[in-house]
Structure formats: structure tokens, C-alpha cells
Amino acid sequence: MTKFGTDKQTLIDLNIFSQTKGDLSVFDFYNSTKTKGGRDELEKMMRTPLNDLEELNARISAIKYICNNPVVCELDNEYLDFIEHYLNQNTLILKDNFLNSVESSISYQINPSNEYYIILRGLEFLRSHLNILSDYLKAIDKSDMPEFFNQLLLEFEGITKSVEFELFINPPKGKFTFRQINQFDFLIRSQKKEEIKRILQLSYQLDAYLSIANTSKIKELGFPILKKAPKPYLKIDGFFHPFLTSPIRNDIELADHKNLCFVSGANMAGKSTSLKAVGLCVYLAHVGFPVPAREMEVSLFNGLYSTINISDDINEGYSHYYSEVRRVKDIALQIKEKKKVLVIFDELFRGTNVTDAFDATLMVSKGFTEIKDCLFFISTHIVEVAQELEKLDSVDFKCFESHLVEGKPIYNYKLINGISTERLGVTILKNEKIMEIIDQIVND
Numbered sequence: 001m002t003k004f005g006t007d008k009q010t011l012i013d014l015n016i017f018s019q020t021k022g023d024l025s026v027f028d029f030y031n032s033t034k035t036k037g038g039r040d041e042l043e044k045m046m047r048t049p050l051n052d053l054e055e056l057n058a059r060i061s062a063i064k065y066i067c068n069n070p071v072v073c074e075l076d077n078e079y080l081d082f083i084e085h086y087l088n089q090n091t092l093i094l095k096d097n098f099l100n101s102v103e104s105s106i107s108y109q110i111n112p113s114n115e116y117y118i119i120l121r122g123l124e125f126l127r128s129h130l131n132i133l134s135d136y137l138k139a140i141d142k143s144d145m146p147e148f149f150n151q152l153l154l155e156f157e158g159i160t161k162s163v164e165f166e167l168f169i170n171p172p173k174g175k176f177t178f179r180q181i182n183q184f185d186f187l188i189r190s191q192k193k194e195e196i197k198r199i200l201q202l203s204y205q206l207d208a209y210l211s212i213a214n215t216s217k218i219k220e221l222g223f224p225i226l227k228k229a230p231k232p233y234l235k236i237d238g239f240f241h242p243f244l245t246s247p248i249r250n251d252i253e254l255a256d257h258k259n260l261c262f263v264s265g266a267n268m269a270g271k272s273t274s275l276k277a278v279g280l281c282v283y284l285a286h287v288g289f290p291v292p293a294r295e296m297e298v299s300l301f302n303g304l305y306s307t308i309n310i311s312d313d314i315n316e317g318y319s320h321y322y323s324e325v326r327r328v329k330d331i332a333l334q335i336k337e338k339k340k341v342l343v344i345f346d347e348l349f350r351g352t353n354v355t356d357a358f359d360a361t362l363m364v365s366k367g368f369t370e371i372k373d374c375l376f377f378i379s380t381h382i383v384e385v386a387q388e389l390e391k392l393d394s395v396d397f398k399c400f401e402s403h404l405v406e407g408k409p410i411y412n413y414k415l416i417n418g419i420s421t422e423r424l425g426v427t428i429l430k431n432e433k434i435m436e437i438i439d440q441i442v443n444d
Helices: 008-013 026-030 036-047 053-068 077-088 098-110 114-139 147-160 163-169 178-190 193-219 271-285 320-338 354-369 383-389 425-431 434-443
Strands: 224-227 234-239 250-254 260-265 295-299 303-307 341-346 375-379 395-405 408-417
Touching (some): 008 303, 026 036, 026 193, 036 193, 053 147, 053 193, 053 224, 077 193, 114 147, 114 163, 147 163, 178 193, 250 260, 250 408, 260 354, 260 383, 271 341, 303 320, 320 341, 354 383
Parallel strands (some): 260 375, 303 341, 341 375
Antiparallel strands (some): 234 250, 395 408
16 A cells, blocks of 8 residues: 655644744644653654554544543553553562562561562552552443554453452552562563553553544534545535634635636735645645645545745755746656645745746646646646636635725635635735835935
């Protein structure tokens, strides 16, 4: 199976992870994990989008199941960190016999050692963690459990149903005797270590899923429906960008014979933000996460590539325009290799003069319409390109409206059908009174 493809530029464009401290990121949007292992698991999922439908649906089912079963599971990072430390230490395993138990206990009371303390605390924290999992698994609905929860329950019951572990989880006196410390350390580190590690790994995965489900409920996200299809399609109702505090929701659909969406609109009307939101929905759907939209249906893609925040490359000596050309070439090569790909270009070829930008944008856009296995989103200020593309049946035209009120641009951020002819760049320039400042400089 072809691996889902994306690259560093796309991850930066979509703000999947922070580039510098304090930056907003999609990872932080979903991250409310309680444990370091859970955070690592969440990051791993977000860094490895999938195109395996079965695996994606399994993940979606697990997160949706948590949303429908609002049972609290208070995982403790201190417990899990210490358990990991205990399991991974290289000290001698305590011997499971009475004489050694007495010797170890007396030795610790006379001359307390860090090694014995780690064993004691490791056992106590492991018992506490298993009890947390036990309470959670007892409380959740057992009917129609997704694969992940069946696996968690199977692993948990496999290790806890033995007589030894019944005593371990519920010691008669509420705490371990000196004899039980040796007995359980021997049992866990010499016989059950791998089983315990599997339960810890599933606990971290549970922590990540709980975090995603929590975000889904708070932010009212929708679960995507992914399908294998002979031709690519995309339908998103009520999508929005998750970084906005009061977002305007929009709809988009590309299906049937349409494979290129041409987006126009004035400066600051919402083109870039909208394209980022669409890209995010597609990326997150292929991670198996709920997406910032009410509903979403999408065909399975083999990759996602964007060009939104590209700049010149000083180290390589490339101009902005040449960096854009190289980017288009690189993406074309990815399309050639991976076939079904979704591509987003924001303000294509803005690094050159208007005439060249028109010719190049039109040439590339027409070429893209011939690649029927992919979907393309292109935005530009050069609306004359749209007038040429109107002759093609495979292009869908969307735009953002804007108008002037008392000389000031007003935007509603609603995506509608059509081509925008608004040109507000000079108006925005005038409103900032730049020419007045220049005149003052000249006349001083």
C-alpha cells in the first residue's frame, strides 16, 4: 500500500506543530493529555497520516466511542513515569522466598536503599494504575466496543485474573507485606514485564484518545467519513479554522467531473485562512481525528501538499518566484509517484510580474485539470485567469465577497459561488495614510 505523503512545507503551512515557542499549533489544539507517554502518542499519530481505511476507521471508532461514553479516567503521569522507571531499572530482581524477603526488609529498615524504595514505590504505583484502569473498564459500556477497547480489556483481564494479581491489586491489609514485595517484584519483573509494558502502551494510547475526544466535545468537531472511490471527491459542511475565536463556517464540495477549485477574493477577505482550514480537515481526516467541521465526506488520498507560506531561499540563492517554480515541480513529481493527491496553492506565482504570473498560473491550472485522480485548490488575485478557466467544465469557482462602506472594506468571510472582481489593495493602502506620511517626510 502507498504511504500517505506530505512534507515539511505542508506541515508548516497548516501549523500542525509549533515552529517557535508560543506559536499556535494544531497539535496544541488537540492536546490535553495527562501523561508524557500520552503526549508522545498523540504527536506520533499527528506526524503519521494514514491511507489505510481499516486503520483510520478503527481510530475514529475509538474516539467516537469515548465521546459517547463520558466516563472519567484519571490517568496519573507520576504513576506511569515511576512505573516505567521501576520496570526499566537494572537492579537484581528480588527472590521469591521467605528468607530473602526477611533479609531485604530488615536491610531496608536498617540502611534504607534507593533500589528497594524504587521497587516498593513502583509496585504501589502499578497497583494504583491498574485500579484506575479497572474502575474505568467496569464503568464503560461493553456493548459494541471498538477494537482498541477490546484489546485493552483483553490485555487487562489477561494479567489481572490470576490469583497472584488479585492479591496484588487488592492486598488484604491495604498495603504490601515484606513477603509480598519480594513475591510481586519477582512476578512482575521476571514473568509479567512484557504484559505490563503492553498495558502501559495502551494506557498512553487511551490518554491520547481521551484528549482528542475532549477537544471534539468542547470544540464541537465532526467525525469524517472516509471511503475508497475511483474518483476523488470532497464534501465539507460547516468547516472553520480552529485558531479563530468566532469563526465563520463555510461549505465546500468537489465531486463528479470537478477537480479544481479556483478561489478568488480581495485582500484580507479570507482566502488563505479558508484554504488552510480545508487542508487541515483533509489532513486530520487522514490522521483519524474529528475535524473542524459539522460533517465531512472524503475519498481516501495518498498525500496532501500545500504552498501557502513559501518564501525565497537565501541559502540556495533562489528568488521567490524560482522557489515557487521549484515547489510546483516537486509537487508534480509527488503526484506522478503517489497518484491520488490533494494540492493547495495560495496566490500561485505571486513572486513575479503580473504578466508572467497570469501566463504561468493559467498554464499550470489548465494542466492540473487534466489530472483526474487529484483535487486542486488554487487562489489568486489575478481574476483574469478565472475568466479563461471558465471555459473548462472541470473547474469550480468560489469567492469571498467584500464591499466598501464609507471608504472602508467590509468582509463577511462567507464562501460563495462565483468569481470576485473586487480590488481593494489601493483602498487599504490609502486607509493606512501612507502617502500622507511620505508627503510629511518630503516636506519636512
